[in-house]
Structures are given as structure tokens and as C-alpha cells.
Amino acid sequence: MVFASACVEQDAQAVPKLVSGRTDHHDRRGEQDVTANGPLKLAALDVEDLEVISTHLQDAIMMVGDIRYLPKEKKAVFVMNRFVWDQEADKRTQEHERRRSALAISQVSAMKASKIRQNAKDAVLELLAVTFEPSEGPSGRVKLEFAGGGTVMLEVECIEAQLADLGAAWSTPNKPAHDLN
Template sequence: MASPSLQNGQSALRLHALDSEDLPFLSAHLQDTLVRVGDIAFLPAKRRFALIGSRFDWAAELEGRLERCRSGLHFEGVQRVRCQCVARDRPDAILELLAVTFEPGPEPPSGVVRLIFAGGASIALDVECVEAQLADLGPRWKVAARPVHDLGRELDENASQGS
């Protein structure tokens, strides 16, 4: 089955994660996605957590293009959501997603999916099992620069705190 096309003949990304081994691949595609706090939702009656963000397209960057794309991410079977350092009273605040991880629970396949954002913010999802979907929704646009992380400075700060 062909992937839906967004524009300029480019295929829309559609990924599913059905276990903890799938999440690192999904996480890699989501790295540096910009998410507006107001575009994050937990629907307890449906046990669904969802967000919409502006995903930096790392695959396009390998081909010399610097682009972002509107993308949706949702998790099914979510029992509880806990937020840390997420200003829910500021819906226009922007979070930069760095990684999506999974910590197994005492009764597999349950566990905690953690969305880790720059600046110390995180969202923990207590899930029955890993069941996630990422899909590009469009549009796609050019950006001036690729995301950069100053890991050297962070490593220096962590080393000085340990002394």
C-alpha cells in the first residue's frame, strides 16, 4: 500500500509502535518536535493520550533539506498521565520533545511511557502496553536551521555539580 503524499511528491510518515522495542525508532523520528502545550490532550474515557507537533524531518535533513511537518502522535490504553514542569495554564508555551522512553511495569506488558522534553519537562503515561501511532498530517515547510544540542555545556555543568 502506498503512503499518502503530503506535497511535492513526498510521502507522509506513518509509524506504529506495538512494543518497547519499537519505541526507539519512533523516538528518533520525534526528536526535536515542537509541541504547543494546548495541543496535548488526555481523553480518559477513551484511554488515549494525543498530541500534535511540528516534527523536524531528520530523514529529509540527510537528503540536504531542512523541513518540519505537522505530525500527530497518540498512545492507546493509557490509564494515567502525570506531568512534570509542563505549564498547562500556558497553552501557547512550546515544548521541545527530546525522547520517548519505556520503563516496564511489574506486570508486563504494562509500564510507563515517558516523553522527555528540553528544560526538564516530562510527561509520564501509565500504559497497559505499548501501542502508539505517529502520522504526518501536513503541511510541510522549510526551516532555516537544523536543531542543535549543546551537549558539551550540559556535560560540563553536570561534571561541576558532581564535584
């Protein structure tokens, strides 16, 4: 997926703000199912786009070992299993879907974690939200907030993120729920 960076001034007509693509989906028998959602691909170049990505990643689960900071490439990558919120439960089985997905955030100058045991590579994290806190110009901090109070804070030159599903969906009987008390 190629898109222009928000770090460079762009003509609003020339660059779509949100790039989304889905491919054809085949059911378990190999027949094309035109009603099912295929793999998701999104790009974020501003706060509104990042909010769309955050919505798709709510309740995604990942292991601490699936978080990578690549300082030479100025990139952070998070590989996770996201819950597919934009699709209803199967009418027959009442099962939902999860998909293996990757979130790549570019233009990262620093990454800090709080309340996450970084040496516990098999520890599971549940992502609640991805937000942006602006500073000067287009720079700021992309914050990943996890259940239990853990956070990952990324210092970025600008918002430049990509979310992509990595493979086929699988079914799960479990739908995330939150106790609001």
C-alpha cells in the same frame, strides 16, 4: 491504520511489528517527486518500535495546549511540528523540513506532567525522547522527555502508539542543535 494490540498475545507471523506507509509527494509545481519522502505513518507495539517513533520525533516542537488526555478513550494525543531528520537539506537553499504530526498513545490509564506549566497553553515544548519503563507484564510507563527537564508520564497497559503526519511539509532554515556541554 489498524493493527493488533500488544496487550493481547499475537502470532508473530500474523502481525507486523512496525507498520510504515508513505504516500506520493508532489513538488511545488505539482509534479510528482519520487525521491522525496511523503507523509509518515508508524505504529508501535513494543519497545523497539517506540524507539523508531522517538527517533522521528526528536526535536519536535509543540504547545502545551496541543496535548490532550482522553480518559474515556484511554488515549493521550500530542500534536506537534516534527523536524524531518530522514531527509537531507535542500541542496540549493540548504533548508530543512518540518511536518505537522500527531502521536496517539492508547491503553492509557493515567497521565502526569512534571515541570510543565499546564495552564500556559501557548508555552512551547521541545521533545527530546519517548521512552518506555516496564512494570508487570506488558504494562509500564511511556515517558515523553522535553528540553528544560519537563516530562509527561503515561501509565499504560501496554505499548500501543501511532505517529502520523497530518499534512504537507514546509521548509525551515533552522536545524536543531544541542549543546552537549
